[in-house]
Amino acid sequence: MKLNQIIAIEKGTKSRSLQELTESHHNLQKTTLLAGISRTYRPKDEEGEQFPPESTRVQLRAEEVIRTTSEMLTKLFDVVATKDWANCQAKADVIIDGKILLAQVPATYLLFLEKQLVDVYTFIKKLPVLDASELWTFDPSADCWATEPVQTVKTKKIPRNHVKAEATEKHPAQVDVYYEDVVVGNWRTIKFSGSLPAKRVNELLNRVEKLQEAVKFAREEANNQDVTELKVGAAVFNYLFS
Template sequence: MPKLNQVIAIEKGTKSRSLQELTDAHHSLQKPTLLSGISRTYRPKDEEGEQLPPESTRVQLRSEEIIRQTTDSLVKLFDIVATKDWANCKAKADVVVDGTVLLSQVPATYLLFLEKQLVDLHTFIKKLPVLDAAESWTFDTSADCWATEPVQTLKTKKVPRNHVKAEATEKHPAQVEVYYEDIVVGSWRTVKFSGALPAQRVNELLARVEKLQEAVKFAREEANNLEVEEQKLGAKVFQYLFK
């Protein structure tokens, strides 16, 4: 008896080949010239009349023959898909992570769905924002996010000052140069907040999803290792259609 994974392995190729043959048959039957034939013989009006050779064109395609050929191809496809679908009703396996059964007796079709979803979840987790490693972060429960330690920075203001380069005389005014002096007028207390995640947390989530991906693949392989009972339904379908 074949196993489910063997049936699945040949299903795609069989389906592609059968549908191509069906398409080719359909296109062939749309060409009236291939289905038509003729036989003509010429008889002169009297014995002295011109003698002409007979003309004939043979029928190249016969609809019943095309139906038989197409049926033979599709019967195999119908049987393979039926065998797979009937087996999928019985194909089940446990998803085991670290020796513990996480999901019990999961159908093979759901395992395939789960495997595809975990690929998307892996991408999602890998793209999660990570806290800036250049900062030191602690969780602030009041803000419900991560925060840095407060940093004090001074606020300054430029104040103009006069510098007398030369005193005034009777003939010349004083020579004064204006310059600016930075005067501390206050201070800033800055705390940065972030809704990102620590790198350790993201790495932990990635490890979990990768471990689950591996467990689901093992379960799917185990489920698909089921020995199947071959189904022969295609002939019944086409006997009804074309009897």
């Protein structure tokens, strides 16, 4: 038998054992199932009224429940022991690109790794990415990414007069006021960001995916080893109920 086969049947065995143990426990609380009676009637004289005998059979015997419960739990104890003893020996290498990243990792730790890497993948997937509409270069002095400087002008509205009609002896000059945008300076803008280039995030995602695959393969290999079926339950329950 393989370790993965033992793992596959362990859950079902535990579930059935718990169900049967609970049922046995509840049945033993029903005192009517444990009780029996036998009654016969004999009149004082031959002319007296006759009554048929009455009897109730014992439907449940505690020793029988102990025996069946022990048998059921013995199987569970044996399955779990076989798995746990085998897990002490079940190991495999985590290999990436033909190189051993982790050597002889226990199957239980491989299972832990497999679950944790799901959270690591989610963490990497949500890393902030640089705005693709900008051109970024790394600025060592600022220790982050920066855009090329962009220069924009600063303007100010200056009022101007437009003479529509010159003044005469009878009428004042007709003047319209308008505003003209006049350049008064220049803005030099550099954007900074602590986000990551999309290429970097994709590289990290690729790495974690490769590691997830390698861990899964290693776990399958570790769990594919042959196991020796152990019989430890009998010793436990022979001691308890003999």
